[in-house]
Amino acid sequence: MRKIIGLGIAVLIVVALWTAGWFWAADQARQQVALLAQNDGETAPQLTCGTFNVSGYPFRFDFTCDKAQLVSGDETITVDGIKASVLTYSPNHVIFSARSPYTMANAFTGSQSQFDFTGFEGSARLEARDLIKGLSGEGWRIGRISVLADGIVWNDTVVTPVLQAKADHIEAHLVDIPELHDKTKGLAGLAAYLNVKGLVAPAFQITAGEGSLDAQVSGLPDDLQAFTDPNAVRNWQAAGGTLTLVKLAGTQPQPDERFEIKGNAHLTEAGLVAGEITYVTKGVLDRFAGLMPPLQLIALKGKPEADGSFSNAMSFVDGQLKLLAVPVLEIPPLF
Template sequence: MNRFVWLGLIVLAVAGAWTAGWFYAAGEARSAVANLAAGDGETAPKLSCAALDITGFPFRFDLNCTDATLADGDVTVGIAGLKGSVLVYNPTHVLISAQAPIAVADAFTGSQSRIDFSRAEASVRLQSADFWAGLRGEGWRVARASLVADGLEWTDTLTGENLIGGANHLEAHLLDIPEQHEPEKDLSALAAYARLDDVTAPGFQIAGGEVSLEAELNGLPDDLRALATPDALQRWHDAGGQLKLVGLQGTAGEEFFKSAGTLALDSAARVEGQIQLTSKGLVERTGTLIPEDWKDLVLGTQAADGSYSQTLNLRGGFIFAGLMPVGQLAPLF
């Protein structure tokens, strides 16, 4: 047989196998979404789509979910549209985008709100320490996860339209910390960075504010699947996990707040650690959220420059401002 005929047959065989594989994977993805829709919304979240389309053949998978509804306990979230994209030859990198609006309803509190935005996109990239285990779906951890959104507005819709707050730009990232990876203990760590620009909050008379966050979280499982197990918090506690708040700060003109500290769980699963607070203008903006007699105790006394500082200690199930207990903590599991 002519060698060109053989070459043609090989090409046809490869194309046929590729096509069969793509449609098989698309069918598996459709089944996975159907399984999410079969959840009861109580013991497991329930995600359903009014319409689900899977396109992108032959080199990409694009999942388009129109009028998505997510139910988890008392909370129901409605999203105008969700899209997830992944390249066939790079399946560990997923791109996600959403369409506004997002409606949130809480049956327990009776609250209703809406989140609007002009753009909301996310990117998730996974990595595995063992390639062959990764092929079996084991040992995947986050290499990087990012979220970018523009034109954010959060509106209370329970009685009319009342703007709670907004931001011109949101950027958030989760990054693997390779030097804190402990494969022999199946543990990993993540660094978190987030920033909100041009923040508005009419209830606190804030306009043009800036908020930033930097934190580290260690003692995490090396396999992402473990985060979905009921004992995930218990395992984090047993691994000696800590949340290190490197810095949470916000500014609005000359006013600001800053906080830093470290938190963990004690032997009774209660939050313990220490948080340092520094602020200027925050005490005056809290209004009735904190009783007048408690403001100096919780946020500190005023210095000559108009700023306040306080250190909160969490131990033994209580929150202490100095030696004075100001709150009580319940076990987390």
């Protein structure tokens, strides 16, 4: 009997400590949001919520901010609602969602935009280089960040709504590449994926486009704190970092257009871009007809292929993008 009573008391103590810890953490979250609301929006961003709530006891934290507004300098952003959820036993993994509309206004330029969507959700997970040191905030890197959105409509709203673009579905992922993680050197790599379906952009004469991106970056620091270092770009070059464009592609049926770009780039010791890109296009570069001399357009399009497409290559040499050894673009040193 004594053992049972002792076990019961132990359980009650654990439950009491767990409950106290949960409500303490929830109160800390409320205080932090309240502090953000006190910022002036100039020297520090100001975030306010029409209502802010924390729920999910006992195994989850659900943070809900309705009628959210972020002011930073001349920029004001509003979102109808934001929700983020974290499991108490897995605080490095956040699931989030949002309700439209999402608006942006710039007091300096006078620009105003509104984004509407039928669905917006995502998740973010961090990985620790060392769990013990990670408790102090050291050695955290991106494990995975994913965002999915449906029924997106972007309108310019300065006067009346003017459609800028819309898409049926957008999906984006930023993923850690385990084989590129060098714990000894403190380096990591990321892969980026983007997929867009049902894209409409009147200004670019896109009526039913689809696009995708597959890229990788190596030589990144495996500590997110290092990205704030003023010498972050220089350090990336010194670590032998590379950007690989596995594939950037787009297509639409009417008019029949498509493109596919591949390439890689890195920085020289002087901070200049070096690398090469190859591309295949069909119909896309014909948009420049009348805007540039015919011979230049032919050189830009490159070699004609049997399927009606054209293929070509360019190279980055000491910050200059060259086509057939002729500079067409110059990028200044990045550090």
